[in-house]
Structure formats: structure tokens, C-alpha cells
Amino acid sequence: MRAPGAPVIPGPSSAPPAAPPPAPLTASVHYGGPDQPPRVLRELLLAKIQASPPGSDIDWATYYFSDQGLADALIAAKARGVNVRVVVEAQPRTAAVNAATIGSLRQGLGEGLSLHRSWLRGSHLHAKIYAFSAPQPDALIGSYNPSGDVVDDPRLADEIGDQDRGENLLVDFREPAVARALQAQVRRLWSGRGYTPFSRRQNRPVQIANVTLYFYPRLRSDVVERTLAHLGPGDSVRAAVSHMDDGGFAQGLGAAARRGAKIQLIVHDTTRRVPEAVVLGLRRAGVAVQRYCVADRLPMHAKFVIVERHQRRAAWFGSLNYNLTSRYLNQEVLARSTDADLVDDLEGRFRVLTQAADKGDCVAAKP
Numbered sequence: 102m103r104a105p106g107a108p109v110i111p112g113p114s115s116a117p118p119a120a121p122p123p124a125p126l127t128a129s130v131h132y133g134g135p136d137q138p139p140r141v142l143r144e145l146l147l148a149k150i151q152a153s154p155p156g157s158d159i160d161w162a163t164y165y166f167s168d169q170g171l172a173d174a175l176i177a178a179k180a181r182g183v184n185v186r187v188v189v190e191a192q193p194r195t196a197a198v199n200a201a202t203i204g205s206l207r208q209g210l211g212e213g214l215s216l217h218r219s220w221l222r223g224s225h226l227h228a229k230i231y232a233f234s235a236p237q238p239d240a241l242i243g244s245y246n247p248s249g250d251v252v253d254d255p256r257l258a259d260e261i262g263d264q265d266r267g268e269n270l271l272v273d274f275r276e277p278a279v280a281r282a283l284q285a286q287v288r289r290l291w292s293g294r295g296y297t298p299f300s301r302r303q304n305r306p307v308q309i310a311n312v313t314l315y316f317y318p319r320l321r322s323d324v325v326e327r328t329l330a331h332l333g334p335g336d337s338v339r340a341a342v343s344h345m346d347d348g349g350f351a352q353g354l355g356a357a358a359r360r361g362a363k364i365q366l367i368v369h370d371t372t373r374r375v376p377e378a379v380v381l382g383l384r385r386a387g388v389a390v391q392r393y394c395v396a397d398r399l400p401m402h403a404k405f406v407i408v409e410r411h412q413r414r415a416a417w418f419g420s421l422n423y424n425l426t427s428r429y430l431n432q433e434v435l436a437r438s439t440d441a442d443l444v445d446d447l448e449g450r451f452r453v454l455t456q457a458a459d460k461g462d463c464v465a466a467k468p
Contacts, residue, residue: 155182157235160287165246176209191216232284240283243271262400317433329353334361344422355386391458
């Protein structure tokens with residue numbers, strides 16, 4: 102029995118309970134690539150369009166869109182009572198890619214189609230967001246452009262690659278709050294309002310469960326680079342990067358390698374997307390860099406970065422390229438997740454890419 106005035110010594114049961122771990126993220130990763138069924142990502146999007154019931158919403162933002170079958174499916178969805186909003190880049194690098202599909206969508210969707218035209222030279226809508234409100238809310242982001250029809254035109258196929266057979270990914274978020282946040286971003290892009298780098302909404306990260314969404318352009322564009330700056334011995338980076346220049350990301354990788362972090366990188370095989378000088382500079386810093394070359398010159402268009410720091414892992418993925426235009430000019434989406442299953446999935450895909458790159462006889466190509 103405690104004497105009057107004696108201090109209370111809390112026992113083990115009086116300690117505050119530990120905070121519960123973050124709930125698992127309801128998401129799955131879908132890959133396209135030479136080892137996957139042809140057009141697998143395209144068929145995934147088609148199935149979701151066809152499953153959308155009357156009265157539901159489909160909200161899409163994309164850079165290239167030349168798949169007439171998907172355009173027809175969106176038009177058919179509108180005809181059966183789905184609210185369809187699509188925003189497409191009006192002037193991509195290869196403008197002819199979108200021309201025919203834009204004509205069809207303009208006729209079939211009417212005001213549901215919006216074309217992104219920037220007043221700022223070099224700025225594009227490069228985000229890829231495919232949001233559906235029903236049968237359950239979900240939204241997909243990643244690297245995939247629905248542009249498979251370009252294979253019928255050898256000139257266009259050479260320029261952008263076969264996106265249906267090349268290496269791409271889409272992360273499908275089925276967490277309703279994440280899906281709604283991505284849908285809201287598409288609607289801002291579709292309306293043409295609220296996405297300047299000075300917008301408070303654009304600069305505020307959206308954090309839900311164990312995922313954080315970053316929308317570009319933004320004032321602080323060095324989202325991944327700030328993490329690289331803290332890496333050292335015992336830490337690691339595994340990344341698949343389709344586009345990269347000699348800016349902050351490459352510099353951050355090189356500096357981390359010099360401090361003792363283990364850096365492994367797989368990049369596209371063309372020097373236009375990843376200059377050879379950048380690759381050579383990274384190798385001199387101690388970064389293991391592989392160029393991805395497979396049969397038929399299929400593109401490596403994936404964009405994901407896995408960082409392990411102090412035995413804690415996180416992955417970044419989305420539409421963001423690690424070059425000047427994506428960092429400062431484009432409309433982009435980047436996500437960060439610490440979900441163990443999602444990070445495991447991406448690590449498995451990185452091993453697949455590494456093995457494919459090992460088998461390729463790659464000489465940097467110039468197109």
C-alpha cells in the first residue's frame with residue numbers, strides 16, 4: 102500500500118500504448134513489358150472503362166493518347182450515362198501522335214474533352230492519371246501512355262516506341278481517399294485552373310495512410326533529391342529511370358555513391374533520354390548503371406526509385422522524369438509510399454529489369 106504523499110511510480114500497464122503502424126495501402130502494381138502479355142496495361146484500362154456504370158465518373162489526364170479503341174470505349178461510356186472527362190496534351194513532342202484521337206474524342210465527348218495548351222514554352226501535361234469512381238473508387242498513375250496505335254506508323258513508332266509492349270507500369274490505388282485526391286487533380290487539369298507552381302494547393306503534399314502525393318510544377322521540386330542528400334554507408338538506391346539529365350537527381354546519386362551508399366540504376370538506351378556523359382559521370386562516382394536494350398528496341402519507360410535508409414524503405418513512382426522540363430515546367434504526379442508489399446513488388450520488378458539488361462547487347466543509341 103502506498104504511503105500518503107509518496108510519488109506514484111507507473112507500472113508497465115500505465116505506459117501510453119505505442120502508436121499503431123500505418124494501415125496497409127490498398128494498391129497494386131501492373132507492369133507492361135516484353136515478359137508480359139501484349140497490351141496488358143491497355144486491356145486493364147479498357148476493362149475499367151467497360152465496368153463503369155451509368156452515373157459514375159471517369160477522369161483521365163495523359164500526355165500521348167493515340168489508342169482509338171480506348172477512345173471509342175470512353176465515347177461509349179459517355180453514351181450510356183458515364184460522366185467522362187479527359188484532358189490531353191495538345192502539343193506533345195510528337196504532335197501527330199494525338200491528332201486522330203483528339204478528333205474522335207472532340208466529336209464523341211464534346212465538352213468532356215479538354216486540351217492542355219501552356220502559355221509557357223516547353224511546358225506540357227505529362228501526368229498520367231486514370232481515375233474511376235465506380236464500381237469502387239480507384240485511380241492509376243505511372244508511366245503508361247495509351248499510344249499503341251503508333252505501331253502502324255513506323256516513323257512515330259521509332260520516335261516514341263511501342264508503349265504497349267515496352268517497359269511501363271501503373272500503380273492502381275483502391276484506397277478511396279487517394280483515388281479521390283487524384284481524381285480532383287485531373288479535374289483541376291481538365292478545367293485549366295489551380296495548377297501553377299505558386300498555388301498553395303499544388304505545393305501542399307497530400308498524405309493518406311502511407312502514401313504521399315506530390316503535384317508538379319511546384320516551388321520545391323527536389324522531392325527525391327532531399328532524401329538522396331542523407332544517404333551514406335549501408336544505404337542503397339535501386340532505380341529505373343527512363344529520362345535523366347545532369348541535374349540534381351544525377352548529382353545526388355553520384356554524391357551518395359561517393360559517401361558510400363550502394364546505387365544501382367537502369368536507364369533507357371537512347372542518349373536523347375539519358376545522355377552518355379551523364380552515364381559516364383555516374384559510373385566514375387561509383388554508381389552501377391545499366392542501359393536497357395531488348396529485342397525490337399522496346400522502350401524502358403518506367404520511372405521508379407527505391408531507397409533504403411537505416412533499414413527503412415520507401416519508393417517513389419509516377420510520371421516524373423528526372424530532367425529539367427519535368428522538374429520545373431511540366432504538369433506531373435509523383436507518389437511516395439512506404440507500403441512494404443508495394444516496395445517488395447517494385448524491387449522484384451527491378452530484378453527483372455536487371456536480368457533483361459544483363460542479357461542485352463547494348464550500345465547507347467542516339468534517337
